[in-house]
Amino acid sequence: MNRIRLSALLTISGLAVVTVSLFRPHVYSFLLFLVAGVPAIVAGAVLFVFPPRQRKGQAP
Amino acid sequence: MSLPTVSVIGLGLAAVAVILVVVIRAEAKLNRSTWTLGLLGFVGLPGLVLLLGFSHQMEQAGTTKFCLSCHEMQPYGVSLRIDESDHLPAAHFQNKRIPRDRACYSCHTTYTMFGGVNDKVRGARHVWKHFFAGRDGDAPLHLYDPFLNRECLHCHAGARSYEESFGHEDMLRDLADESVSCLDCHDTTHAIDTIEDHELWKPEVEE
Numbered sequence: 702m703n704r705i706r707l708s709a710l711l712t713i714s715g716l717a718v719v720t721v722s723l724f725r726p727h728v729y730s731f732l733l734f735l736v737a738g739v740p741a742i743v744a745g746a747v748l749f750v751f752p753p754r755q756r757k758g759q760a761p
Numbered sequence: 762m763s764l765p766t767v768s769v770i771g772l773g774l775a776a777v778a779v780i781l782v783v784v785i786r787a788e789a790k791l792n793r794s795t796w797t798l799g800l801l802g803f804v805g806l807p808g809l810v811l812l813l814g815f816s817h818q819m820e821q822a823g824t825t826k827f828c829l830s831c832h833e834m835q836p837y838g839v840s841l842r843i844d845e846s847d848h849l850p851a852a853h854f855q856n857k858r859i860p861r862d863r864a865c866y867s868c869h870t871t872y873t874m875f876g877g878v879n880d881k882v883r884g885a886r887h888v889w890k891h892f893f894a895g896r897d898g899d900a901p902l903h904l905y906d907p908f909l910n911r912e913c914l915h916c917h918a919g920a921r922s923y924e925e926s927f928g929h930e931d932m933l934r935d936l937a938d939e940s941v942s943c944l945d946c947h948d949t950t951h952a953i954d955t956i957e958d959h960e961l962w963k964p965e966v967e968e
Contacts, residue, residue: 705787705799709780712803716773719814723766726821727830728888734818742807749803 708749715741765817769810776806822881823866831891833902837865840951844962849947855962858916872915901953910936913943 719738722730779802786795821827829838841854841864850868853859859867870880883905914937917923924933928946935941944950952959 705784705791708803709784712780712807713777716776716807716810719810720766720769720773723769723814723817723821726824726827728827729830731818731822731827732888734814738814739811742811746804746807749799 704748704752708745710745711741711748712745715739715743715745763817765813765820769813769817772806772810772813776802776810778802779806819881822884823863823870823877825862825864825866828865831887833891834865836953836956837951839961840953840956842961842963843952843956844960847949848952848959849950851962855964867916868912870912872911907942908944910939910941910943 715738718741719734722734722738724730779798783795783799783802787799791799825838828834837850840848841851843851846852850864853868854861854864866880870876873879918937923929929936932941936943
């Protein structure tokens with residue numbers, strides 16, 4: 702899977718998790734937001750903005 | 762559905778749409794305009810979703826439902842329904858002296874500049890202790906600090922029912938400077954230990 706697709710997958714999953722976590726005031730919803738939603742969105746953004754360097758001879 | 766939830770859904774859908782466009786365009790070539798669009802879809806819009814979501818989570822963290830979602834707190838929720846008027850939290854809850862959907866937070870937040878933030882940090886520590894420090898869920902809970910009159914006076918100060926009522930008139934200054942505690946007289950609070958001995962109030966319409 703290329704970088705953009707992986708980034709998209711992470712961001713869309715994060716957005717879905719954040720949205721679901723807002724529906725019910727519950728400590729597990731809060732933890733879901735904090736432990737799954739935020740890291741997924743941040744990871745997606747970081748992967749898009751700062752792509753990992755490719756080694757010489759490695760396919761893009 | 763609340764406005765922040767609708768906003769989060771709207772922004773999230775917009776982000777997904779932009780992301781899909783970026784993915785399709787990047788299949789051909791990731792040029793500058795696609796990258797700029799990607800910044801909107803991967804950083805800008807999700808960033809807004811996170812900010813709004815966090816704000817909404819903080820708002821929800823002050824609700825009675827949220828507090829009672831921890832099993833340690835559930836007896837305290839039951840104590841709000843004790844059918845006796847001298848039980849302070851129950852009387853406040855049942856007579857709507859505090860909003861029922863924010864009952865715990867109304868009395869137990871600290872009414873100072875960073876009181877709300879402090880409460881959230883303490884709450885996060887409770888969650889950490891529950892999951893990772895092996896706290897005994899049945900061990901008795903304690904307040905961090907003695908309950909200050911400031912929290913009561915946040916609502917009661919200036920109220921005629923408080924200032925002119927029998928017993929309060931002569932000690933308003935002492936109550937204001939904390940030299941006498943409200944709880945010295947109003948000393949029946951959650952009564953967790955004896956909760957099973959009391960009748961519980963059953964409202965006709967559950968909120």
